[in-house]
Amino acid sequence: MNKEIEIMDTTLRDGEQMKGVSYSPQEKLTIAKILLEEVKVDRIEIASAKVSKGEEQSVAEIIDWAKKMNCVEKIEILGFVDKTESIDWINNLGGKVMNILSKGSMNHLTNQLRKTKEQHVQDIKETVAYANKKGITCNIYFEDWSQGMINSRDYVYYLLNSLQEESIKRFMLPDTLGILYSSQVSEFIKEILARYPNLHFDFHAHNDYGVATANTLIAVEAGIKGVHCTVNGMGERTGNAPLEEVVVGLHDFLKIKTGIEEKCLFHLSKTVEAFSGQRIAFNKPISGSNVFTQTAGIHADGDKKGNLYVTSLFPERFNRKRQYSLGKLSGKSNLEYNLEEIDIELTKAQKKRVLERIIELGDRKETITTGDLPYIISDVLETPQEKTFKLELCNIVTSMELRPIAVVKLLYKDKGKNKEMQLEESAQGDGGYDAFMNAIGKIAKKINYPLPILLDYTVNIPPGGKTDALVQCTITWGWQNHKTFITKGVNPDQVLAAIEATEKMLNIIAFQKKENKG
Missing domain, CATH: 3.30.160.340 (Double Stranded RNA Binding Domain)
Incomplete structure (x- = not known):
């Protein structure tokens, strides 16, 4: 296992393939700045070449900013095996890194490209040669690599054997349809690394079976050098490996240090939520609104007496606060935490009466917030609050x-x-x-x-x-x-x-x- 892992965020490219998501140029620039300046990921993939005029404007603005910040080499753009077109598009906008999208399975090669493996390799080599001529660094995706390893492994190794001497910086292995189980991820990556120990490999997970984060961590354990993520797990179908979950997993489970600023992850998540219009699930790890909320009274009581329900995954790491909800499961400690939040003091007898009313409202399935407390207190204590x-x-x-x-x-x-x-x-x-x-x-x-x-x-x-x-x-x-x-x-x-x-x-x-x- 490597002690240092490169983290590439593809929220602005793969993440934007989520249904109903389209960022404006200014939104893309804002997210790019947060990712690189505040969160401090290693690289970002921001667009696909030749998509639209709007995408062209987005890329131009991000690259102009990156040049001023001396980090243009951290900006990557997806390009195609088209020899010159993608490279010219990227080069004209000032880009310096292209991620070539090649075919990583015989199924995709024969049924989509309708070419032989020899023709495809030759096209890739010509594309890389032209990129080198233009001063553009190349990484390469083996699209549908996971099915390639399952059904046409000889073809995958033919690609690697044919391209290992080319000027390709990173070979990127995507589980394009999210079909791999963790043991398969480990087996395939260890096998490839044993054959090609001098090449740099990235792993790119999708979440169709809900195991993208786990598979990404398994890939790191197996020896991968780089991983791909998106903020909030954005992406097509069920999305990609969520950046915030992968980072915390690397830090806590694998004890790998990254340059990621954890305190900035929640701000980034909320920014992407606002720009994308895609609400974060309440129970989404790290960034969901309920993640650091205790509901049961016994949990609030345990925390008050000695942080008995606190783990290393504490909210302050992400610039958040623990909360204690109010409802039918509330105990005295839930109420006391919320009274402290709004700076109101009650006697022991008053607290008992207020808590009884909260439980009564909770039984009626009413949602109670800290903001409701002044009204409940006023009603229960029979001191009708005259509105200011x-x-x-x-x-x-x-x-x-x-x-x-x-x-x-x-x-x-x-x-x-x-x-x-x-x-x-x-x-x-x-x-x-x-x-x-x-x-x-x-x-x-x-x-x-x-x-x-x-x-x-x-x-x-x-x-x-x-x-x-x-x-x-x-x-x-x-x-x-x-x-x-x-x-x-x-x-x-x-x-x-x-x-x-x-x-x-x-x-x-x-x-x-x-x-x-x-």
Whole structure:
């Protein structure tokens, strides 16, 4: 097993083959910068040659930036066995590395290319020679290599025997259809490395059987020198080996040091989620929203008494925090952790009554967040919370030609000065809710009232819901000292659901300020 492993991320090429995903040039550049500057992967594959004008612009912008940063050799582009066309396309944009896509199985060679193995090797050699002439470094994919090893192993070795003396830096072995079991990965790679000890081999896993991460780690154990990943496991069908999982596996299981900055992985995952429009699964290792959340009361109690349910996979490694959910399985420790989050202190008797209500709500399958706690506390302790902010008017106008505009009127009860004020503002925005928030921002400035940062915004409609279905809008807010809280609104109108959630946010902040003073 090698002590150092090259990590190549192909989110911007193979990852973009996921259904419904298409990045703009600016989005590709942003992801490329995070991958190389913050996360610090070794190489990135950013596009396929000759795809479109938009792809050409993306490649040009990334390469221009990479030249300024003196890292253009870390930028790779997929090219084809077409002798000159792919190379000219890459060269004209300033690229320096091409990953040649060759055929790694007789099935693909005969039924797709319809050529002999001798013809294919000759075409590859001519392509490599032309690349060398243009000053472009070549790596080579053996597409469908896994089926090649299973059904036409002699052909795979014919390719390697014929190309091992060529100017090819890396031979890249993809399990294109994700069909290999871990023992096969180990067997095939060990066999190839024994035959060709002086060549550099990469392994490229796909996740069709859900074993891409495991297979990648097995490949490293078998002696592979480089692995390919995508952020969040993005990719065609079931995707590729997720970068964040592979990195943590290398660090924790194989004790291999990489240059990857773990603290930046979550930020990268969320950026790709936002740009791709593909939501990260709640239970996705490392980056899912539930990954560092304890639900059972016994777990929260164990953590409070001695971190009994904490492993080396702790959230701070990824710039995240452990959370303790509220619901029917909650215990006293779950409640105490959440009260600490919102800086509210209760007596032992009060905690007992609040916890009973939380369990009651959980039995009714209601979702309870930290942001709901002030309302539950107010209700349970029979001290009805008089709203500091009450939305009296909200008029939002949208049209095809003009930017949306919102007129907002809030009733503000300033208990410190014992007076009420009606505050009214109007503002434009990029959407109805954005216009509303801009108006709220103006009102907040008038009274010097701090507002949190909107971190996430999701809308849920019941399956099969019609045009009059109730919409639940859930908003995650970032508050002082890196704390977060969630508010929800329910309304048949999506924008009004978001506005309800925002009104709750304003009153939660006011409630916290009152409790802290008290």
